[in-house]
Amino acid sequence: MKLPPLKALPVFEAVARLNSFSLAAQELAVSQSAVSHQIKQLETYLGEQLFWRSGRTLALTDDGRQYLDAISTALLQIERASEQLLGHEESRLRLSLFSSFAVRWLVPxxxxxxxxxxxxxxALEMSSENPVLSDRVADCFITIHRDSPAYSYELLYVERLFPVCSQDYWQRIQRELGWEADVTGHDEPVLTAGDIARFPLLSTHSIYDKAAGDWEAWFRIADDAIPVGTRVQHFSHMLLALEAARFHQGIALTNDYMLSTRKDSEEFVRLPCHPLVTGDTFYFAWKTSRRQERGIQILRRWLVGQAIEGGLRGEVA
Structure with missing residues (x-):
């Protein structure tokens, strides 16, 4: 078995992760010259330059980035295997996921x-965009993409959006539509697209990456368009639009996980009208080469169980 200088591998990982020779030296409790020596020794063995150095600027080369992706997993596996033999049962995992999913569904x-x-x-690493699948970012992920063949994926949720408003605003809607009369014994009235357009629409830009894109898609389901003159208030994130709805500012489009746990979900009314399937599917993702790690499999089974119990995912996907 022909191996590289093994002492140099954790040094290389630390420099690449911290993007600094001096910070890596501090973390490893060695001198900066010792770090430089180990990196030089590794580059000589591999016959490739791992870092670009220009003054104080340090960056991985393409070869360095590819090598880091490969050896990071190996180093983590060595660490986990050693901890198991030493009797250390703790599993330290970094989970990267969308901020809204973290705040509204996972944290509670x-x-x-x-x-x-x-x-x-x-440890949670929140992201406003779909996370990059890499050991440098996290150990496992909640993602809407399955574009890395190096990862395995477990279904958690197929997203759908539906209109909601506050309890007080629902009373206002009923008054303005003339629904205040007692309807006991009658079918629940259904809001049409035209009814919805009479009230301010709270739009989340990040869902479709365009202004009012979420409401445009919702109106298309009804073979309609947002009427000219409809008031649309724009927000960058669904959390913000939902907060505006909580404070009686209009009607927002939200999804199941945003209202699945928190006690304040009772402050909202899901309006009687059609939903919109966005096409986004949420998966728990982990590197296939790390599939035997006990902590990852514990987290996978627990997340799937919570998704089933909370109604996000059916028993059979």
Whole structure:
């Protein structure tokens, strides 16, 4: 078995992760010259330059980035295997996921994970966009893309959007539409696209990456368009639009996980009208080469169980 200078591998990983020779030296408790020596030794062995150096600027080369992706997983596996033999049962995992999914769905459920699996130490890395699947970013992910063949994926949720407003605003809608009379014993009235357009629409730009894109898609389901003159208020994030709806500012489009856990979900009314399937599917993703790691499999089973129990995912996907 022909191996590279093994002492140089954790040094290379630290320099690449911290993007600094001096910070890597501090973390490893060695001199900066020792770090430089180990990197030079590794580059000589490989016959490739791993870093571009220009003054104080340091960056991985393409070869360095490819090598980092490969050896990071190997180093993590060595660490996990050693901890198991030493009797250290703790599993430290970094989970990267969308901020809205984290705040509205995952965080309220974490006490259950800690109670059932106290050996799993979970650090959350929130992202406003779909996370890049890489060991440098996190150990596992909640993502809407399945574009990396190096990863395995488990279905959590197929997204759909539906209109909601506050309890007080629902009373206003009923008054303005003349629905205040007692309808006991009658079918629940259904809001049409025209009814919805009479009220301010709270739009989330990030869903379709265009102004009012979410409401345009919702109106298309009804073979309609947003009427000219409809008031649309724009927000960058669904969390903001939902907060505006909470404070009686209009009607927002939201999804199941945003209202699945928090007690304040009772402050909202899901309006009686059609939903919109966005085409986004949420998956739990982990590197296939790390599939035997106990912590990842514990987290996978727990997340799937929570998704089924909370109604995001059916028993059979």
């Amino acid at each position: 459920r974490l006490p259950d994970l800690q109670r059932l699996h106290p050996q799993v130490e979970l």
